Amino acid sequence: MPVDPAATGAAAASPAGRAPAMQHRITLTINGTRRQMEVAPWTTLLDLLREEMELTGTKKGCDHGQCGACTVLLNGQRINSCLALAVTKDGAEVLTVEGLAAADGTLHPMQAAFVEHDAFQCGYCTPGQICSAVGLLKEGHARSAEEIRELMSGNLCRCGAYPNIVAAIEQAMQQAGVAAR
Amino acid sequence: MPNSETHFGAPRSRVDGRLKVTGAAKYAGEFTAPDLAHGYVVSSAIAKGRITAIDTAAAEAAPGVLRVFTHENRPTTAWLNSSYRDEVAPPGKPFRPLYDAEVVYSGQPVALVVAESFEAARDAAALVRVTYEHAPHETNLRNVLAEAYVPPKERPGIDPPPNPRGDAAAAYAAAPIKVENGYHVAPEHHNPMEPHATTVVWEAGGKLTIHDKIQGAQNTQSYVTSVFSLPKKDVRVIAPFVGGAFGSGLRPQYQLFLAVMASLELKRSVRVVLTRDQMFTFGYRPDTIQTLALGADREGRLQAVMHEAIAGTSPFEDFQEVVVNWSGLAYHCDNVDLKYKLAKIDTYTPLDMRAPGAPLGMFALESGMDELAHALKIDPLELRLRNYAEMDQNTGRQFSSKELRAAYRLGAERFGWARRSHEPRSMREGRELIGWGMATGVWEAGMQQASARATLTAGGKLEVAIATADIGTGTYTILTQIAADALGLRMEDVTARIGDSALPTSPIEGGSWTAASAGSAVQAACYAVRETLLNYARRMENSPLANAGLDHVVFTAGHIALRSDPSRSVSFADAMRAGGVDRIEQEETTAPDKGNMAKFSPYTHAAVFAEVRVDEELGAVRVTRVVDAIAAGRIINPKTARSQIIGGVVFGIGMALTEESMLDHRLGRFMNHNIAEYHLPVNADIREIDVLFVDEEESKANPIGVKGLGEIGIVGTAAAIANAVFHATGKRIRELPITLDKLLD
Ligand code: FES
Numbered sequence: 001m002p003v004d005p006a007a008t009g010a011a012a013a014s015p016a017g018r019a020p021a022m023q024h025r026i027t028l029t030i031n032g033t034r035r036q037m038e039v040a041p042w043t044t045l046l047d048l049l050r051e052e053m054e055l056t057g058t059k060k061g062c063d064h065g066q067c068g069a070c071t072v073l074l075n076g077q078r079i080n081s082c083l084a085l086a087v088t089k090d091g092a093e094v095l096t097v098e099g100l101a102a103a104d105g106t107l108h109p110m111q112a113a114f115v116e117h118d119a120f121q122c123g124y125c126t127p128g129q130i131c132s133a134v135g136l137l138k139e140g141h142a143r144s145a146e147e148i149r150e151l152m153s154g155n156l157c158r159c160g161a162y163p164n165i166v167a168a169i170e171q172a173m174q175q176a177g178v179a180a181r
Numbered sequence: 182m183p184n185s186e187t188h189f190g191a192p193r194s195r196v197d198g199r200l201k202v203t204g205a206a207k208y209a210g211e212f213t214a215p216d217l218a219h220g221y222v223v224s225s226a227i228a229k230g231r232i233t234a235i236d237t238a239a240a241e242a243a244p245g246v247l248r249v250f251t252h253e254n255r256p257t258t259a260w261l262n263s264s265y266r267d268e269v270a271p272p273g274k275p276f277r278p279l280y281d282a283e284v285v286y287s288g289q290p291v292a293l294v295v296a297e298s299f300e301a302a303r304d305a306a307a308l309v310r311v312t313y314e315h316a317p318h319e320t321n322l323r324n325v326l327a328e329a330y331v332p333p334k335e336r337p338g339i340d341p342p343p344n345p346r347g348d349a350a351a352a353y354a355a356a357p358i359k360v361e362n363g364y365h366v367a368p369e370h371h372n373p374m375e376p377h378a379t380t381v382v383w384e385a386g387g388k389l390t391i392h393d394k395i396q397g398a399q400n401t402q403s404y405v406t407s408v409f410s411l412p413k414k415d416v417r418v419i420a421p422f423v424g425g426a427f428g429s430g431l432r433p434q435y436q437l438f439l440a441v442m443a444s445l446e447l448k449r450s451v452r453v454v455l456t457r458d459q460m461f462t463f464g465y466r467p468d469t470i471q472t473l474a475l476g477a478d479r480e481g482r483l484q485a486v487m488h489e490a491i492a493g494t495s496p497f498e499d500f501q502e503v504v505v506n507w508s509g510l511a512y513h514c515d516n517v518d519l520k521y522k523l524a525k526i527d528t529y530t531p532l533d534m535r536a537p538g539a540p541l542g543m544f545a546l547e548s549g550m551d552e553l554a555h556a557l558k559i560d561p562l563e564l565r566l567r568n569y570a571e572m573d574q575n576t577g578r579q580f581s582s583k584e585l586r587a588a589y590r591l592g593a594e595r596f597g598w599a600r601r602s603h604e605p606r607s608m609r610e611g612r613e614l615i616g617w618g619m620a621t622g623v624w625e626a627g628m629q630q631a632s633a634r635a636t637l638t639a640g641g642k643l644e645v646a647i648a649t650a651d652i653g654t655g656t657y658t659i660l661t662q663i664a665a666d667a668l669g670l671r672m673e674d675v676t677a678r679i680g681d682s683a684l685p686t687s688p689i690e691g692g693s694w695t696a697a698s699a700g701s702a703v704q705a706a707c708y709a710v711r712e713t714l715l716n717y718a719r720r721m722e723n724s725p726l727a728n729a730g731l732d733h734v735v736f737t738a739g740h741i742a743l744r745s746d747p748s749r750s751v752s753f754a755d756a757m758r759a760g761g762v763d764r765i766e767q768e769e770t771t772a773p774d775k776g777n778m779a780k781f782s783p784y785t786h787a788a789v790f791a792e793v794r795v796d797e798e799l800g801a802v803r804v805t806r807v808v809d810a811i812a813a814g815r816i817i818n819p820k821t822a823r824s825q826i827i828g829g830v831v832f833g834i835g836m837a838l839t840e841e842s843m844l845d846h847r848l849g850r851f852m853n854h855n856i857a858e859y860h861l862p863v864n865a866d867i868r869e870i871d872v873l874f875v876d877e878e879e880s881k882a883n884p885i886g887v888k889g890l891g892e893i894g895i896v897g898t899a900a901a902i903a904n905a906v907f908h909a910t911g912k913r914i915r916e917l918p919i920t921l922d923k924l925l926d
C-alpha cells in the first residue's frame with residue numbers, strides 16, 4: 001500500500017473508519033545493529049525510538065521541530081527525529097546518544113567535553129545537543145565560536161548552558177583537529 | 182572540628198554527568214511497565230462556561246482505546262478542598278481536574294483518552310466532541326485593576342509588604358528630585374525542555390510507583406495519598422531526574438491526577454505526557470502591573486520609596502509572591518510605602534517561576550534607580566553606593582552577611598565600568614549603538630528543616646539519602662562533595678540518593694534553599710556516623726585513639742587518625758569490627774537556628790553589569806557581555822555554581838528581550854503556546870557571561886555557610902539590560918520584553 005507521509009502524520013489524519021493500523025515492514029540500522037520492524041505509517045522515528053525500542057536517550061521536547069531535543073544522526077546527518085516518519089527512513093542508519101560511547105564505555109570526545117565543561121544542567125536537551133554537535137563537526141561549517149552558536153541554535157537549552165556548550169564543542173573540535181576561532 | 186575540606190569549594194564535574202550524556206538518565210515519562218497504557222489530554226476550547234455535552238462515542242470506538250474519562254464518569258476522589266492542597270499551594274480552592282462541567286480557564290483538561298499506544302490515544306483524543314455554553318470571561322488584568330484587593334489570607338512563606346515606615350508621601354512631595362513611572366513585565370511560561378509527565382506503575386493489589394515531574398517526590402506522594410485516599414505505604418514516588426522545572430514542578434500538575442486516576446480505575450500502568458501546547462495550560466509567571474515613585478535629595482540619597490504592584494491570579498486561588506518588598510530592603514530609605522494586591526482573571530493560577538516576584542519588583546526599582554542616576558547626572562553604581570543598605574529596614578534586622586560592596590567593586594572592575602561615559606547614545610560602532618547598564622540583585626538565602634540518612638559500610642562506601650531533587654541544580658554532586666569531606670572519602674566512594682519519597686523527609690527543591698537545607702542535613706548525618714565510628718575505635722583494646730575526642734582526630738583515606746600523630750590510626754573497618762557492626766547508619770534532622778533567625782536577615786546579593794548593542798535602523802538588541810558578581814556565602818562547587826548563575830542570567834536575557842506569553846483576550850487564551858512563537862533564548866542570543874563569586878563569610882544562615890544560587894542569577898539581569906538599552910539609545914523601555922517595535926517608535 002503506498003504511503004503518503006504528509007497525509008498520515010498528524011493526529012486526526014488516520015484513516016476514516018479507523019481500521020487497525022496497516023503496519024509497514026522497514027529495516028533500520030540503529031546504533032550499529034540492523035533491525036527489521038513493523039511500524040504504523042504515522043509513527044515518527046522519535047516515537048519509534050522512545051516507545052518501541054525503549055531508547056529514551058533521545059528526548060521529546062516539543063514534537064514539532066522547534067527544540068532539537070530529539071536530534072539524532074540519520075546517515076550521519078543531524079535531523080529532528082520528531083519530524084521524520086519512520087516508514088520513510090527504510091534502510092537508514094540511525095545513531096542516537098546511546099550509540100556514541102565506545103563498547104567499553106569510553107565516552108565519545110563530545111560527551112566527555114560536555115561533562116568536563118558542565119555543558120548541561122537538567123540534562124534533558126543534552127542528548128540532542130551532543131548529537132547535533134557531532135553532526136556539526138561532520139558538516140565542517142563551524143570555524144568559530146560565533147558560527148558554533150549560530151549553527152547550534154536549533155537546539156534549545158532552557159537551563160541556559162549555552163556558553164558551556166560552545167566551550168565543549170570548541171574543545172571537541174580542537175581534539176578532532178578542526179580549527180576553532 | 183571539620184575535616185580538612187578537599188571537595189567543598191573545588192570545581193567538580195557532575196557525578197550524574199555520565200548518565201546525562203549517554204542518555205541513561207531516566208525522566209518521568211521514560212519509565213515503563215509491561216502493561217503500560219497511554220493517556221492523552223483533551224483541553225478545553227473556551228476560557229469560561231460549562232460543558233453541555235461531551236460525546237466520547239467515536240473516541241471510545243477507535244482502535245486501541247481503553248477508556249475515555251470525563252467529568253461525567255470520573256471516579257470519586259476526596260471531597261474536601263484541603264485534600265487537594267499541596268505543600269506550596271496558595272490560599273484558595275485547588276483546581277480539580279475533571280471535577281464537574283464548569284470550565285474556568287482555557288486549556289483546562291476536559292477529558293483523558295487512555296489507549297494501548299500513544300498514537301492511538303492522540304488520534305482518539307481528536308474525536309472527542311465537546312459542546313460548551315460560553316460565559317463571558319476576562320483575562321485582561323488592566324480591565325480589573327479597580328477590583329484589586331489585598332489577599333485576605335497570606336500564602337505561607339510569602340511575606341506581605343512590611344508596614345509603611347516614615348511618611349513616604351510627604352517625603353516624596355518634599356524631595357527635590359523625583360521619578361515616578363509604571364513598569365510591566367510580560368507573563369512568562371517556565372517551558373522546561375522536558376514536558377510535564379507522569380508514569381504510574383501499577384502493581385496487583387493496587388500499590389503504585391509513580392514517576393512524576395516534580396521538584397519534591399514527597400509533595401507528589403502526599404497529594405496522591407490525600408486526593409485518592411490511599412495509604413502512604415502504597416504510594417512511592419521516584420523521580421531521580423527532572424528535565425528542568427524552574428518552579429513549574431513545585432506543585433503537582435494535572436497530568437499526575439489524571440494518570441493516577443486512570444491507573445487506579447483501569448488497574449494497570451498509565452503514562453500521561455503533556456504536549457508542548459499543554460505546557461501553557463497551567464502555571465505561569467503572573468501578569469504584574471507596577472508603579473514606582475522614588476524621591477531623592479540632590480546628592481541622590483533616597484528620601485522616599487513608594488512601590489505598588491497588582492498581580493493577576495486565578496478565580497480559584499490567591500497566588501502570591503514577593504514583588505515589592507525588595508524596594509524596602511535593597512537600599513537605605515526611611516520613608517517607604519509598599520503595596521501588593523491581586524486581581525482575578527480567568528486563567529489558571531500563576532506559579533512560582535525562577536526567583537518568583539523578585540525580577541519583576543527589581544526591574545521597576547532598578548530601572549527607577551537608573552532614571553534617578555540619569556536625572557542627577559550621577560554614575561548609576563555610585564548612586565547605589567550612596568544608598569547602600571547596612572541593615573534590613575523591612576524587619577529591623579542585621580544582614581547575616583552582605584558583601585554586596587565587594588560584588589559592586591569586583592564586578593565593575595571586571596566589566597571595565599569606570600570607562601563608561603555618562604551620556605546615552607555616546608558609544609557606537611558602525612550602525613550599532615553600545616550601551617552599558619547595571620543593576621543590583623537580591624534574593625532570600627533560606628533554609629528549611631530537612632532530614633538525611635548516611636550509611637557507611639565496612640568496605641568504606643558511604644551512601645547519603647534524602648528525598649530532595651536535582652532539577653539540574655547539581656544536588657547530587659554537592660551532596661556527594663559534602664559527604665565525602667565529612668568522612669575524608671573520595672567522591673567515587675560516595676553515592677547520593679535523592680528523588681524518592683521513601684527517603685528521609687525533605688522540602689521541595691525550590692527557593693534556592695536546597696544546598697543549605699539538604700546540605701546541612703547530609704553533613705549532620707555524616708558527622709553522626711563519624712561520632713559512632715570514633716566511639717567504636719576508642720573502645721578497641723589498646724586503641725591508639727583511646728582518649729581522643731572528635732577534635733583530636735581526622736578522618737582520611739578510610740582511617741581515623743590522630744591529628745597530632747597521624748601514624749596512630751584505626752581503619753574504618755577495624756572500628757566497625759570492634760563495634761560488632763558491618764555498617765553504620767545515622768539519620769539526622771537540621772533546621773534553621775531560631776536565635777539567628779530572630780536577629781539576622783539572610784540574603785544573597787548580586788551586582789549585574791550588561792553591555793548591549795542595538796542596531797539603530799532595525800532596533801535589534803544583542804546582549805554582548807554580562808558580568809554577574811555574586812555574594813552568596815561559601816561556594817560548594819564553583820563549576821556547577823557558575824552554571825546556575827549562567828542559567829539565571831540567560832533567563833534574565835529572555836525576560837529582557839524575548840519572552841512573552843501573549844493572551845488573546847478575545848479567546849481568553851495564551852496564543853503563542855509553542856516554542857516557535859514563545860521565544861526562549863537560543864545559543865546565538867547568548868555571548869559572554871562572566872560569573873564572579875566574591876568572598877563572603879556566612880555563619881548564621883545555616884550550618885554550612887552557603888546561600889543558594891538557583892535564583893539570584895536572574896534577579897537584576899533584565900533591569901541591567903534595560904538600563905543598558907537606555908544608555909545605548911536614550912530610550913527608556915518600561916515594558917518587558919524590549920522587542921524591536923518598542924525601540925523603533
Ligand atoms: S522534539 Fe523534535 S524538535 Fe522538539
Ligand code: FES
Nearest residue numbers: 121125157158159
Ligand atoms: S540542560 Fe536543561 S535544558 Fe539544557
